[in-house]
Amino acid sequence: VSLERLRKQIDFIVEIDKIKDIFRRTILISKSRNENDAEHSWHLGIMAILLSEYSEKKVNLIKVVKMVLIHDIVEIDAGDTYCYDEKGYEDKEERECKAAERIFNLLPEDQATELRELWDEFEKMETPEARFASALDRLQPLLHNYHTEGQTWKENDITRAMVLKRNEPVKLGSSVLWEYVNEIIEDSVRKGFLKS
Amino acid sequence: VSLERLRKQIDFIVEIDKIKDIFRRTILISKSRNENDAEHSWHLGIMAILLSEYSEKKVNLIKVVKMVLIHDIVEIDAGDTYCYDEKGYEDKEERECKAAERIFNLLPEDQATELRELWDEFEKMETPEARFASALDRLQPLLHNYHTEGQTWKENDITRAMVLKRNEPVKLGSSVLWEYVNEIIEDSVRKGFLKS
Numbered sequence: 001v002s003l004e005r006l007r008k009q010i011d012f013i014v015e016i017d018k019i020k021d022i023f024r025r026t027i028l029i030s031k032s033r034n035e036n037d038a039e040h041s042w043h044l045g046i047m048a049i050l051l052s053e054y055s056e057k058k059v060n061l062i063k064v065v066k067m068v069l070i071h072d073i074v075e076i077d078a079g080d081t082y083c084y085d086e087k088g089y090e091d092k093e094e095r096e097c098k099a100a101e102r103i104f105n106l107l108p109e110d111q112a113t114e115l116r117e118l119w120d121e122f123e124k125m126e127t128p129e130a131r132f133a134s135a136l137d138r139l140q141p142l143l144h145n146y147h148t149e150g151q152t153w154k155e156n157d158i159t160r161a162m163v164l165k166r167n168e169p170v171k172l173g174s175s176v177l178w179e180y181v182n183e184i185i186e187d188s189v190r191k192g193f194l195k196s
Numbered sequence: 197v198s199l200e201r202l203r204k205q206i207d208f209i210v211e212i213d214k215i216k217d218i219f220r221r222t223i224l225i226s227k228s229r230n231e232n233d234a235e236h237s238w239h240l241g242i243m244a245i246l247l248s249e250y251s252e253k254k255v256n257l258i259k260v261v262k263m264v265l266i267h268d269i270v271e272i273d274a275g276d277t278y279c280y281d282e283k284g285y286e287d288k289e290e291r292e293c294k295a296a297e298r299i300f301n302l303l304p305e306d307q308a309t310e311l312r313e314l315w316d317e318f319e320k321m322e323t324p325e326a327r328f329a330s331a332l333d334r335l336q337p338l339l340h341n342y343h344t345e346g347q348t349w350k351e352n353d354i355t356r357a358m359v360l361k362r363n364e365p366v367k368l369g370s371s372v373l374w375e376y377v378n379e380i381i382e383d384s385v386r387k388g389f390l391k392s
Contacts, residue, residue, distance in 0.1 A: 006250075006372065006376060009246050009247060010339070010376075012246070013239070013242065013243055013246065013339065014225060014339060014343055016239075016242065017224060017225040017226070017239070017340075018225075018226065020224050020226075020231065020235045021224065021226050021228055028213060028216050028217065029210060029213040029214075030213070030214065030216075030217050032217055035216065036235070038234070038235040038238045038239070039216045039232070039234040039235055039238070041238050042234045042235070042237050042238035042241070042265065043209070043212075043213070043234070045238070045241055045261070045265050046209065046212065046265055046266065047209055049262055049265070050205050050208070050209065050303070050307060051205060054202075061258055062257055062258040062261065065241070065258065065261055066245055069238065069241050069242055069245070070242065107246070111246060143206070143209065143210060144213075147210055176202065180202060180206075
């Protein structure tokens with residue numbers, strides 16, 4: 001066993017602890033505070049395991065799980081960009097690519113390449129795994145908004161049309177989950193959590 | 197598609213959000229605060245993906261990842277028991293079994309059974325997957341202690357002998373990681389992070 005290899009792997013494992021300090025707009029269902037990227041990614045991992053039966057196309061589960069567990073690591077350098085922040089989105093890709101370059105390359109070359117490719121694949125949303133992973137990445141904050149009476153929506157003046165547009169990738173990943181998403185959105189409007 | 201099935205799955209997904217509010221003794225490497233169970237589980241998921249080559253016996257990776265992502269869900273009801281708290285350990289098993297009964301049974305029966313069996317298997321530490329998952333569950337807080345100059349060890353008056361005993365399961369899961377664990381422990385004593 002190469003000790004150098006293990007050291008690189010541990011360096012990466014230590015580095016990514018930082019995503020526990022990257023906070024998102026989403027608040028916890030308990031409303032105690034904002035959610036961070038590590039918790040969000042953990043939640044998506046469990047969702048992938050439980051909901052993969054609804055993927056539009058058959059997926060390789062471990063690939064989906066890897067994708068969702070690593071998809072936000074680039075935010076260590078690039079920060080979280082709020083999904084309705086148009087200005088922030090202008091240079092999001094550039095910031096995140098630079099981050100991917102630095103962070104994944106802490107790993108031994110074979111694993112750096114694997115994780116970088118998984119992240120690129122996720123971002124492109126073309127393969128069944130990437131589409132299903134993206135569907136989960138949309139559905140999870142929607143559940144949080146729904147179960148906190150739309151707190152983040154209200155604070156940021158979000159409308160039904162904006163949420164529908166943001167959640168469109170769910171349709172590609174899973175028509176069952178897309179139906180469910182629509183149900184939640186309509187119920188949110190009905191209950192006053194979301195502006196129509 | 198049965199809507200009842202999806203509703204049960206979503207109920208479970210919403211329920212487990214609570215582990216984001218269950219805090220451990222471990223502190224983040226940034227020292228900003230204590231770590232919670234969701235973050236810890238996420239970290240183990242990535243470690244499983246990156247370090248499975250060191251498992252003593254060949255493992256089914258998705259099984260290990262499932263185990264580590266769900267292993268602390270019972271703490272929603274049972275709370276976190278500090279690993280050096282002998283009194284807390286007296287009724288830990290009973291509290292956690294009761295929790296497993298309630299929480300996993302929110303899921304449709306087939307998934308409730310699968311997750312319950314994975315959790316039981318993890319707890320028994322007999323199969324290659326359970327042993328490797330347990331090794332990671334020991335190694336991760338050790339890394340945190342090492343990279344925070346032993347802050348939690350110092351606060352709780354922990355000695356090298358206690359840490360060695362606590363980390364013994366690593367030996368069963370991976371002799372490479374066990375060697376690395378010993379290296380970290382000795383270096384921690386040398387640097388004054390841990391009492392000899």
